[in-house]
Amino acid sequence: MKPMPAKQILMGINGDEAVAYAAKHALVDVCAAYPITPQTIIVEKFAEFVANGEVETEFVRVESEHSALSACLGASAAGARTFTASAANGIELMHEVIFLTSSIRQPVVMAVADRSPSGPINIHGDQTVSLAQRDTGWIMIYCENSQEAYDSTLQAFRIGEHPDVQLPVMTMLDGFVLTHTLENVYLLKDADAHKFVGRRQPMMITIDGKQVPLKLDPKTPITIGPLQLFDYYMESKLQHSEAMEKARPVVTQINNEWAQLTGRKYGDGYLQPFKVTDADAVILTTGSSAGTARFVTRQLRAQGKKVGLLKLRTFRPFPDKKIAKLLADVPVVGIFERTHTTGSLGGPLFNEVRSALYDLDTRPTILGYYGGLGGRDVTPDHFRTIYKELLKIKDTGKSPRNPIKYITVRK
Amino acid sequence: MTQKLPGSKDIPPAGVTWKSATEYKTGDWRSKRPVRDDEKCTRCLICWIFCPDAAISWDGKNIQFDMNYCKGCGICAEECPVKCIDMEDE
Numbered sequence: 001m002k003p004m005p006a007k008q009i010l011m012g013i014n015g016d017e018a019v020a021y022a023a024k025h026a027l028v029d030v031c032a033a034y035p036i037t038p039q040t041i042i043v044e045k046f047a048e049f050v051a052n053g054e055v056e057t058e059f060v061r062v063e064s065e066h067s068a069l070s071a072c073l074g075a076s077a078a079g080a081r082t083f084t085a086s087a088a089n090g091i092e093l094m095h096e097v098i099f100l101t102s103s104i105r106q107p108v109v110m111a112v113a114d115r116s117p118s119g120p121i122n123i124h125g126d127q128t129v130s131l132a133q134r135d136t137g138w139i140m141i142y143c144e145n146s147q148e149a150y151d152s153t154l155q156a157f158r159i160g161e162h163p164d165v166q167l168p169v170m171t172m173l174d175g176f177v178l179t180h181t182l183e184n185v186y187l188l189k190d191a192d193a194h195k196f197v198g199r200r201q202p203m204m205i206t207i208d209g210k211q212v213p214l215k216l217d218p219k220t221p222i223t224i225g226p227l228q229l230f231d232y233y234m235e236s237k238l239q240h241s242e243a244m245e246k247a248r249p250v251v252t253q254i255n256n257e258w259a260q261l262t263g264r265k266y267g268d269g270y271l272q273p274f275k276v277t278d279a280d281a282v283i284l285t286t287g288s289s290a291g292t293a294r295f296v297t298r299q300l301r302a303q304g305k306k307v308g309l310l311k312l313r314t315f316r317p318f319p320d321k322k323i324a325k326l327l328a329d330v331p332v333v334g335i336f337e338r339t340h341t342t343g344s345l346g347g348p349l350f351n352e353v354r355s356a357l358y359d360l361d362t363r364p365t366i367l368g369y370y371g372g373l374g375g376r377d378v379t380p381d382h383f384r385t386i387y388k389e390l391l392k393i394k395d396t397g398k399s400p401r402n403p404i405k406y407i408t409v410r411k
Numbered sequence: 412m413t414q415k416l417p418g419s420k421d422i423p424p425a426g427v428t429w430k431s432a433t434e435y436k437t438g439d440w441r442s443k444r445p446v447r448d449d450e451k452c453t454r455c456l457i458c459w460i461f462c463p464d465a466a467i468s469w470d471g472k473n474i475q476f477d478m479n480y481c482k483g484c485g486i487c488a489e490e491c492p493v494k495c496i497d498m499e500d501e
Contacts, residue, residue: 103425103426104425104426105424105425106425166424166425203424205423205424205425205427206423207423207427207429208429214423214424214425214427222427222428223427223428223432224425224426224427225425225426226426226428228426231416232416232422232426235417235418235419235422236419236422236424236425236426238419239419239422239424242419243424
Protein backbone atom coordinates (compact mmCIF):
# COMPACT_ATOMS: atom_id res chain seq x y z
CA MET A 1 0.00 0.00 0.00
CA LYS A 2 1.24 3.47 -0.86
CA PRO A 3 2.03 5.41 2.32
CA MET A 4 -0.19 8.41 2.92
CA PRO A 5 1.60 11.73 2.75
CA ALA A 6 2.13 13.50 6.06
CA LYS A 7 -0.53 15.95 7.19
CA GLN A 8 0.51 19.46 6.28
CA ILE A 9 -0.37 23.02 7.12
CA LEU A 10 -1.64 25.33 4.39
CA MET A 11 -0.40 28.89 4.65
CA GLY A 12 -0.75 31.98 2.52
CA ILE A 13 2.84 33.17 2.23
CA ASN A 14 5.22 34.46 -0.40
CA GLY A 15 8.23 32.65 -1.80
CA ASP A 16 10.71 34.33 0.52
CA GLU A 17 8.67 33.37 3.58
CA ALA A 18 8.37 29.83 2.26
CA VAL A 19 12.16 29.63 2.14
CA ALA A 20 12.43 31.09 5.66
CA TYR A 21 10.04 28.40 6.93
CA ALA A 22 12.14 25.76 5.18
CA ALA A 23 15.27 27.08 6.92
CA LYS A 24 13.35 27.02 10.20
CA HIS A 25 12.34 23.41 9.60
CA ALA A 26 15.89 22.47 8.59
CA LEU A 27 17.29 22.90 12.11
CA VAL A 28 19.93 25.32 10.87
CA ASP A 29 22.77 25.82 13.35
CA VAL A 30 24.19 29.01 11.90
CA CYS A 31 22.73 31.61 9.57
CA ALA A 32 24.71 34.61 8.41
CA ALA A 33 23.11 36.87 5.87
CA TYR A 34 22.86 40.42 4.65
CA PRO A 35 19.62 41.90 3.36
CA ILE A 36 19.21 42.66 -0.34
CA THR A 37 16.07 43.04 -2.44
CA PRO A 38 14.32 40.76 -3.31
CA GLN A 39 15.80 38.34 -0.81
CA THR A 40 15.35 40.52 2.31
CA ILE A 41 12.13 38.90 3.51
CA ILE A 42 13.88 35.53 3.86
CA VAL A 43 16.40 36.87 6.35
CA GLU A 44 13.88 39.21 7.97
CA LYS A 45 11.45 36.37 8.60
CA PHE A 46 14.19 34.06 9.75
CA ALA A 47 15.53 36.73 12.15
CA GLU A 48 12.01 36.85 13.56
CA PHE A 49 12.14 33.11 14.26
CA VAL A 50 15.46 33.61 16.01
CA ALA A 51 14.18 36.57 18.05
CA ASN A 52 11.09 34.62 19.08
CA GLY A 53 13.19 31.70 20.19
CA GLU A 54 11.45 29.44 17.66
CA VAL A 55 14.81 28.19 16.40
CA GLU A 56 18.13 27.52 18.08
CA THR A 57 20.08 29.08 15.25
CA GLU A 58 23.05 31.36 15.85
CA PHE A 59 22.24 34.36 13.69
CA VAL A 60 25.33 36.28 12.61
CA ARG A 61 24.76 39.86 11.51
CA VAL A 62 27.46 40.72 9.02
CA GLU A 63 28.36 43.85 7.12
CA SER A 64 28.33 42.41 3.60
CA GLU A 65 27.52 39.36 1.52
CA HIS A 66 31.20 38.47 1.22
CA SER A 67 31.25 38.17 5.01
CA ALA A 68 27.88 36.41 5.08
CA LEU A 69 29.07 33.48 3.05
CA SER A 70 32.51 33.56 4.69
CA ALA A 71 30.88 33.23 8.11
CA CYS A 72 28.71 30.38 6.83
CA LEU A 73 31.75 28.68 5.33
CA GLY A 74 33.66 28.90 8.61
CA ALA A 75 30.71 27.68 10.64
CA SER A 76 30.13 24.84 8.21
CA ALA A 77 33.79 23.83 8.43
CA ALA A 78 33.28 23.56 12.18
CA GLY A 79 30.46 21.11 11.50
CA ALA A 80 27.43 23.41 11.68
CA ARG A 81 24.48 23.18 9.33
CA THR A 82 24.43 26.61 7.72
CA PHE A 83 22.06 28.60 5.61
CA THR A 84 22.24 31.94 3.88
CA ALA A 85 20.34 33.82 1.22
CA SER A 86 21.19 36.58 -1.18
CA ALA A 87 20.47 38.11 -4.56
CA ALA A 88 22.06 39.76 -7.56
CA ASN A 89 24.79 42.19 -6.46
CA GLY A 90 25.09 40.35 -3.17
CA ILE A 91 25.85 37.14 -5.02
CA GLU A 92 28.44 38.96 -7.11
CA LEU A 93 30.06 40.40 -4.00
CA MET A 94 30.37 36.94 -2.44
CA HIS A 95 31.48 35.38 -5.72
CA GLU A 96 34.96 34.57 -4.44
CA VAL A 97 33.56 32.72 -1.45
CA ILE A 98 31.06 30.85 -3.63
CA PHE A 99 34.00 29.08 -5.29
CA LEU A 100 35.71 28.56 -1.94
CA THR A 101 32.65 26.96 -0.34
CA SER A 102 32.29 24.30 -2.99
CA SER A 103 35.99 23.62 -3.42
CA ILE A 104 36.41 22.84 0.26
CA ARG A 105 33.22 20.82 0.11
CA GLN A 106 31.01 22.56 2.66
CA PRO A 107 27.31 21.79 2.17
CA VAL A 108 26.04 25.32 2.81
CA VAL A 109 22.52 25.92 1.49
CA MET A 110 21.86 29.30 -0.09
CA ALA A 111 18.58 30.63 -1.41
CA VAL A 112 19.06 32.96 -4.35
CA ALA A 113 16.27 35.41 -5.01
CA ASP A 114 16.96 35.85 -8.70
CA ARG A 115 17.37 39.47 -9.68
CA SER A 116 19.05 41.02 -12.69
CA PRO A 117 22.62 42.20 -12.23
CA SER A 118 22.80 45.93 -11.89
CA GLY A 119 23.99 47.80 -14.94
CA PRO A 120 21.72 49.58 -15.68
CA ILE A 121 20.58 49.55 -12.05
CA ASN A 122 17.61 47.29 -11.67
CA ILE A 123 16.13 45.36 -8.79
CA HIS A 124 13.71 43.11 -10.65
CA GLY A 125 13.87 39.50 -11.63
CA ASP A 126 15.90 37.57 -14.15
CA GLN A 127 18.30 34.66 -13.90
CA THR A 128 21.49 36.19 -15.27
CA VAL A 129 23.29 36.29 -11.93
CA SER A 130 22.46 32.77 -10.79
CA LEU A 131 23.32 31.26 -14.17
CA ALA A 132 26.61 33.14 -14.02
CA GLN A 133 27.45 30.94 -10.98
CA ARG A 134 27.30 27.83 -13.16
CA ASP A 135 31.04 27.18 -12.98
CA THR A 136 31.32 27.59 -9.20
CA GLY A 137 30.74 23.91 -8.50
CA TRP A 138 27.48 24.23 -6.55
CA ILE A 139 24.39 22.13 -7.03
CA MET A 140 21.77 24.43 -8.56
CA ILE A 141 18.00 24.01 -8.35
CA TYR A 142 15.50 26.38 -10.00
CA CYS A 143 12.05 26.65 -8.43
CA GLU A 144 8.84 27.23 -10.34
CA ASN A 145 6.67 28.42 -7.46
CA SER A 146 6.80 29.14 -3.74
CA GLN A 147 5.78 25.59 -2.87
CA GLU A 148 8.74 24.30 -4.82
CA ALA A 149 10.97 26.88 -3.11
CA TYR A 150 9.97 25.47 0.29
CA ASP A 151 10.31 21.88 -0.91
CA SER A 152 13.64 22.40 -2.68
CA THR A 153 15.21 24.28 0.21
CA LEU A 154 14.53 21.39 2.58
CA GLN A 155 15.69 18.88 -0.03
CA ALA A 156 18.85 20.93 -0.55
CA PHE A 157 20.16 20.13 2.94
CA ARG A 158 19.71 16.42 2.35
CA ILE A 159 21.31 16.50 -1.10
CA GLY A 160 24.27 18.67 -0.13
CA GLU A 161 25.02 16.84 3.12
CA HIS A 162 24.72 13.36 1.62
CA PRO A 163 27.96 11.49 2.46
CA ASP A 164 28.71 10.86 -1.22
CA VAL A 165 28.16 14.48 -2.16
CA GLN A 166 29.23 17.10 0.42
CA LEU A 167 28.64 20.07 -1.83
CA PRO A 168 26.84 23.36 -1.34
CA VAL A 169 23.43 23.85 -2.93
CA MET A 170 21.75 26.98 -4.21
CA THR A 171 18.03 27.12 -4.73
CA MET A 172 16.75 29.82 -7.04
CA LEU A 173 13.45 31.62 -6.82
CA ASP A 174 12.52 34.33 -9.30
CA GLY A 175 12.62 37.83 -7.87
CA PHE A 176 9.19 39.35 -7.10
CA VAL A 177 7.26 36.83 -9.22
CA LEU A 178 7.95 34.30 -6.47
CA THR A 179 9.70 36.19 -3.69
CA HIS A 180 6.97 38.78 -3.13
CA THR A 181 3.85 37.04 -4.42
CA LEU A 182 1.41 35.45 -2.03
CA GLU A 183 0.66 31.82 -2.71
CA ASN A 184 -0.86 28.89 -0.89
CA VAL A 185 2.01 26.80 0.38
CA TYR A 186 1.83 23.50 2.23
CA LEU A 187 4.31 23.32 5.09
CA LEU A 188 5.27 20.18 6.95
CA LYS A 189 4.68 19.94 10.64
CA ASP A 190 7.88 20.61 12.58
CA ALA A 191 8.37 17.01 13.69
CA ASP A 192 7.92 15.59 10.17
CA ALA A 193 10.30 18.15 8.71
CA HIS A 194 12.88 17.51 11.41
CA LYS A 195 12.67 13.79 10.79
CA PHE A 196 13.22 14.34 7.07
CA VAL A 197 16.29 16.59 7.40
CA GLY A 198 17.84 14.92 10.46
CA ARG A 199 21.09 16.30 11.81
CA ARG A 200 24.19 16.99 9.78
CA GLN A 201 26.76 14.21 9.86
CA PRO A 202 30.27 15.27 8.87
CA MET A 203 31.95 13.43 6.04
CA MET A 204 34.66 10.98 7.15
CA ILE A 205 38.04 11.26 5.46
CA THR A 206 41.21 9.19 5.69
CA ILE A 207 44.43 10.81 6.86
CA ASP A 208 47.49 8.68 7.57
CA GLY A 209 45.25 5.61 7.52
CA LYS A 210 42.97 7.07 10.20
CA GLN A 211 39.33 8.00 9.74
CA VAL A 212 38.63 11.55 10.90
CA PRO A 213 35.63 13.80 10.38
CA LEU A 214 35.99 16.57 7.78
CA LYS A 215 35.43 19.18 10.43
CA LEU A 216 37.49 21.59 12.50
CA ASP A 217 37.65 19.76 15.80
CA PRO A 218 40.46 20.05 18.38
CA LYS A 219 40.19 16.33 19.08
CA THR A 220 41.11 15.48 15.50
CA PRO A 221 43.00 18.49 14.21
CA ILE A 222 43.11 19.00 10.44
CA THR A 223 43.73 21.92 8.14
CA ILE A 224 40.90 22.77 5.77
CA GLY A 225 41.53 24.91 2.73
CA PRO A 226 45.31 25.30 2.59
CA LEU A 227 47.32 26.39 -0.42
CA GLN A 228 47.25 23.94 -3.30
CA LEU A 229 49.35 24.89 -6.26
CA PHE A 230 50.18 23.23 -9.57
CA ASP A 231 51.12 20.04 -7.72
CA TYR A 232 47.67 19.16 -6.29
CA TYR A 233 45.12 21.70 -7.53
CA MET A 234 44.01 19.66 -10.53
CA GLU A 235 43.56 16.50 -8.46
CA SER A 236 41.22 18.42 -6.14
CA LYS A 237 39.23 19.62 -9.14
CA LEU A 238 38.85 16.04 -10.30
CA GLN A 239 37.58 15.06 -6.84
CA HIS A 240 35.10 17.92 -6.96
CA SER A 241 33.86 16.81 -10.33
CA GLU A 242 33.43 13.24 -9.10
CA ALA A 243 31.42 14.47 -6.12
CA MET A 244 29.11 16.31 -8.52
CA GLU A 245 28.67 13.10 -10.52
CA LYS A 246 27.79 11.26 -7.33
CA ALA A 247 25.12 13.89 -6.64
CA ARG A 248 23.21 12.78 -9.76
CA PRO A 249 21.38 9.80 -8.20
CA VAL A 250 21.06 11.61 -4.86
CA VAL A 251 18.96 14.42 -6.38
CA THR A 252 16.50 11.82 -7.66
CA GLN A 253 16.58 9.78 -4.45
CA ILE A 254 15.78 12.79 -2.23
CA ASN A 255 13.09 13.92 -4.67
CA ASN A 256 11.48 10.47 -4.33
CA GLU A 257 11.73 10.49 -0.55
CA TRP A 258 10.14 13.89 -0.52
CA ALA A 259 7.31 12.61 -2.72
CA GLN A 260 6.62 9.81 -0.26
CA LEU A 261 6.54 12.25 2.63
CA THR A 262 4.58 15.09 1.07
CA GLY A 263 2.90 13.72 -2.05
CA ARG A 264 4.73 16.30 -4.16
CA LYS A 265 7.19 15.18 -6.81
CA TYR A 266 9.22 17.18 -9.30
CA GLY A 267 9.69 14.75 -12.16
CA ASP A 268 12.92 12.85 -11.61
CA GLY A 269 14.28 15.79 -9.62
CA TYR A 270 15.86 17.24 -12.77
CA LEU A 271 13.26 17.62 -15.47
CA GLN A 272 9.50 17.84 -15.61
CA PRO A 273 8.27 17.03 -19.10
CA PHE A 274 4.73 18.04 -20.01
CA LYS A 275 3.28 16.61 -23.25
CA VAL A 276 6.75 16.23 -24.73
CA THR A 277 6.50 12.67 -26.09
CA ASP A 278 4.64 13.29 -29.37
CA ALA A 279 5.31 17.03 -29.62
CA ASP A 280 6.19 18.83 -32.84
CA ALA A 281 7.63 21.72 -30.87
CA VAL A 282 8.95 21.89 -27.33
CA ILE A 283 9.83 24.86 -25.16
CA LEU A 284 12.51 24.30 -22.55
CA THR A 285 12.63 26.79 -19.74
CA THR A 286 13.26 27.08 -16.05
CA GLY A 287 11.91 28.80 -12.93
CA SER A 288 8.56 30.57 -12.75
CA SER A 289 8.42 30.91 -16.55
CA ALA A 290 7.71 27.19 -16.68
CA GLY A 291 4.34 27.75 -14.99
CA THR A 292 3.30 30.29 -17.59
CA ALA A 293 4.60 28.10 -20.39
CA ARG A 294 2.64 25.11 -19.05
CA PHE A 295 -0.56 27.17 -19.05
CA VAL A 296 -0.02 28.05 -22.73
CA THR A 297 0.97 24.49 -23.61
CA ARG A 298 -2.27 23.19 -22.12
CA GLN A 299 -4.30 25.79 -24.05
CA LEU A 300 -2.62 25.01 -27.35
CA ARG A 301 -2.99 21.26 -26.79
CA ALA A 302 -6.72 21.82 -26.30
CA GLN A 303 -6.68 23.45 -29.74
CA GLY A 304 -5.03 20.35 -31.15
CA LYS A 305 -1.53 21.82 -31.52
CA LYS A 306 1.19 19.31 -30.70
CA VAL A 307 3.32 21.35 -28.35
CA GLY A 308 5.17 20.38 -25.20
CA LEU A 309 7.08 21.87 -22.31
CA LEU A 310 10.27 20.65 -20.70
CA LYS A 311 10.89 22.31 -17.38
CA LEU A 312 14.48 22.21 -16.25
CA ARG A 313 14.65 22.12 -12.46
CA THR A 314 18.19 21.05 -11.63
CA PHE A 315 20.80 22.90 -13.65
CA ARG A 316 23.81 21.47 -11.79
CA PRO A 317 24.45 18.61 -12.13
CA PHE A 318 23.21 19.24 -15.67
CA PRO A 319 20.93 16.44 -16.91
CA ASP A 320 22.41 16.34 -20.43
CA LYS A 321 21.65 12.68 -21.17
CA LYS A 322 18.10 12.94 -19.84
CA ILE A 323 17.47 16.00 -22.02
CA ALA A 324 18.87 14.24 -25.08
CA LYS A 325 16.60 11.25 -24.45
CA LEU A 326 13.48 13.36 -23.96
CA LEU A 327 14.11 15.60 -26.98
CA ALA A 328 15.50 12.94 -29.35
CA ASP A 329 12.36 12.81 -31.50
CA VAL A 330 11.26 16.43 -31.21
CA PRO A 331 11.72 18.32 -34.49
CA VAL A 332 11.96 21.88 -33.10
CA VAL A 333 13.01 23.11 -29.67
CA GLY A 334 12.90 26.64 -28.30
CA ILE A 335 14.87 27.55 -25.22
CA PHE A 336 13.52 30.47 -23.26
CA GLU A 337 15.93 31.97 -20.78
CA ARG A 338 15.68 34.97 -18.50
CA THR A 339 19.36 35.63 -18.83
CA HIS A 340 21.50 37.66 -21.16
CA THR A 341 24.91 37.05 -22.62
CA THR A 342 26.65 39.11 -25.27
CA GLY A 343 29.18 38.10 -27.88
CA SER A 344 28.29 34.44 -27.76
CA LEU A 345 25.90 32.18 -29.58
CA GLY A 346 23.05 32.38 -27.07
CA GLY A 347 22.89 32.19 -23.32
CA PRO A 348 24.07 29.47 -20.96
CA LEU A 349 20.82 27.50 -21.06
CA PHE A 350 20.78 27.53 -24.87
CA ASN A 351 24.42 26.49 -25.04
CA GLU A 352 24.20 23.64 -22.59
CA VAL A 353 20.99 22.21 -23.99
CA ARG A 354 22.22 22.52 -27.55
CA SER A 355 25.46 20.79 -26.60
CA ALA A 356 23.50 18.01 -24.87
CA LEU A 357 21.66 17.33 -28.14
CA TYR A 358 24.77 17.30 -30.35
CA ASP A 359 25.27 13.53 -30.19
CA LEU A 360 21.76 12.70 -31.35
CA ASP A 361 21.46 11.02 -34.76
CA THR A 362 18.90 13.58 -35.84
CA ARG A 363 19.21 16.81 -34.00
CA PRO A 364 16.23 19.11 -33.53
CA THR A 365 16.32 22.65 -34.83
CA ILE A 366 17.10 24.70 -31.74
CA LEU A 367 16.25 28.32 -31.12
CA GLY A 368 17.22 30.48 -28.18
CA TYR A 369 15.05 33.23 -26.77
CA TYR A 370 16.13 35.96 -24.39
CA GLY A 371 13.22 37.42 -22.46
CA GLY A 372 11.87 38.62 -19.15
CA LEU A 373 15.06 40.54 -18.50
CA GLY A 374 15.22 43.11 -15.73
CA GLY A 375 11.84 41.97 -14.48
CA ARG A 376 9.91 42.46 -17.71
CA ASP A 377 6.74 40.40 -17.40
CA VAL A 378 6.88 36.93 -18.88
CA THR A 379 3.37 36.59 -20.24
CA PRO A 380 1.48 33.75 -21.94
CA ASP A 381 1.89 35.72 -25.18
CA HIS A 382 5.65 35.12 -24.99
CA PHE A 383 5.10 31.40 -25.27
CA ARG A 384 2.30 31.69 -27.87
CA THR A 385 4.74 33.65 -30.02
CA ILE A 386 7.53 31.14 -29.49
CA TYR A 387 5.32 28.12 -30.20
CA LYS A 388 4.01 29.83 -33.34
CA GLU A 389 7.54 30.33 -34.62
CA LEU A 390 8.64 26.83 -33.70
CA LEU A 391 5.61 25.22 -35.37
CA LYS A 392 6.20 27.33 -38.49
CA ILE A 393 9.77 26.03 -38.67
CA LYS A 394 8.43 22.48 -38.29
CA ASP A 395 5.90 23.02 -41.11
CA THR A 396 8.13 24.85 -43.57
CA GLY A 397 11.39 23.09 -42.69
CA LYS A 398 13.13 26.46 -42.85
CA SER A 399 15.24 27.45 -39.87
CA PRO A 400 16.22 31.05 -39.28
CA ARG A 401 19.77 32.10 -40.07
CA ASN A 402 20.23 33.49 -36.56
CA PRO A 403 18.85 31.11 -33.92
CA ILE A 404 19.01 33.69 -31.12
CA LYS A 405 16.08 36.00 -30.60
CA TYR A 406 14.75 38.55 -28.13
CA ILE A 407 11.14 38.43 -26.99
CA THR A 408 9.32 41.80 -26.59
CA VAL A 409 12.36 43.98 -27.18
CA ARG A 410 11.69 47.30 -28.94
CA LYS A 411 13.97 47.86 -31.89
CA MET B 412 58.73 16.86 -11.09
CA THR B 413 60.83 13.80 -10.57
CA GLN B 414 59.01 12.07 -7.72
CA LYS B 415 55.59 10.52 -8.36
CA LEU B 416 52.91 12.48 -6.49
CA PRO B 417 49.71 10.93 -5.10
CA GLY B 418 46.63 11.06 -7.33
CA SER B 419 43.07 12.26 -6.67
CA LYS B 420 42.11 8.87 -5.21
CA ASP B 421 44.97 9.00 -2.71
CA ILE B 422 44.56 12.46 -1.25
CA PRO B 423 41.78 13.58 1.13
CA PRO B 424 38.96 15.65 -0.36
CA ALA B 425 38.41 19.37 0.21
CA GLY B 426 42.11 20.19 0.01
CA VAL B 427 42.66 18.82 3.49
CA THR B 428 46.35 18.25 4.12
CA TRP B 429 47.50 14.76 5.05
CA LYS B 430 50.93 15.78 6.32
CA SER B 431 52.13 17.96 9.13
CA ALA B 432 53.05 21.46 7.99
CA THR B 433 56.68 20.73 8.95
CA GLU B 434 56.83 18.22 6.12
CA TYR B 435 56.11 20.86 3.50
CA LYS B 436 59.27 22.26 2.00
CA THR B 437 58.50 25.62 0.49
CA GLY B 438 61.89 26.84 -0.66
CA ASP B 439 61.82 25.24 -4.09
CA TRP B 440 60.80 28.32 -6.07
CA ARG B 441 63.80 30.38 -4.94
CA SER B 442 65.79 31.92 -7.82
CA LYS B 443 68.63 33.40 -5.75
CA ARG B 444 70.33 31.95 -2.68
CA PRO B 445 72.14 33.79 0.13
CA VAL B 446 75.84 32.99 0.51
CA ARG B 447 77.51 34.27 3.67
CA ASP B 448 81.17 35.14 4.11
CA ASP B 449 81.93 33.61 7.51
CA GLU B 450 85.07 35.68 8.05
CA LYS B 451 83.38 39.01 7.36
CA CYS B 452 80.33 38.09 9.46
CA THR B 453 80.26 39.74 12.91
CA ARG B 454 77.40 37.53 14.29
CA CYS B 455 75.27 40.62 14.88
CA LEU B 456 72.21 38.47 14.03
CA ILE B 457 70.41 41.30 12.23
CA CYS B 458 69.76 38.83 9.39
CA TRP B 459 68.29 36.36 11.90
CA ILE B 460 65.92 39.07 13.16
CA PHE B 461 64.89 40.23 9.70
CA CYS B 462 64.38 36.91 7.92
CA PRO B 463 60.60 36.89 7.21
CA ASP B 464 60.52 33.11 6.96
CA ALA B 465 62.52 32.23 10.09
CA ALA B 466 64.87 30.39 7.74
CA ILE B 467 68.03 31.56 9.50
CA SER B 468 69.15 29.65 12.57
CA TRP B 469 71.68 30.54 15.26
CA ASP B 470 73.02 27.94 17.67
CA GLY B 471 75.27 30.26 19.68
CA LYS B 472 78.21 29.80 17.31
CA ASN B 473 77.09 29.39 13.75
CA ILE B 474 74.56 31.03 11.47
CA GLN B 475 72.84 28.75 8.99
CA PHE B 476 70.32 29.24 6.21
CA ASP B 477 67.61 26.62 5.92
CA MET B 478 67.31 26.12 2.18
CA ASN B 479 64.07 24.14 2.59
CA TYR B 480 62.33 27.38 3.50
CA CYS B 481 64.52 30.26 2.23
CA LYS B 482 62.66 31.99 -0.63
CA GLY B 483 65.69 33.99 -1.71
CA CYS B 484 64.10 37.36 -0.95
CA GLY B 485 67.46 38.97 -0.15
CA ILE B 486 66.32 40.91 2.92
CA CYS B 487 69.25 39.41 4.91
CA ALA B 488 71.76 40.65 2.34
CA GLU B 489 70.11 44.08 2.21
CA GLU B 490 70.09 44.47 6.00
CA CYS B 491 73.56 43.05 6.74
CA PRO B 492 75.63 46.02 8.10
CA VAL B 493 78.97 44.53 6.95
CA LYS B 494 77.63 43.25 3.62
CA CYS B 495 78.82 39.69 4.18
CA ILE B 496 75.85 38.08 2.39
CA ASP B 497 75.76 37.79 -1.42
CA MET B 498 72.71 36.72 -3.34
CA GLU B 499 73.84 34.24 -5.97
CA ASP B 500 71.79 32.80 -8.84
CA GLU B 501 70.42 29.32 -8.23
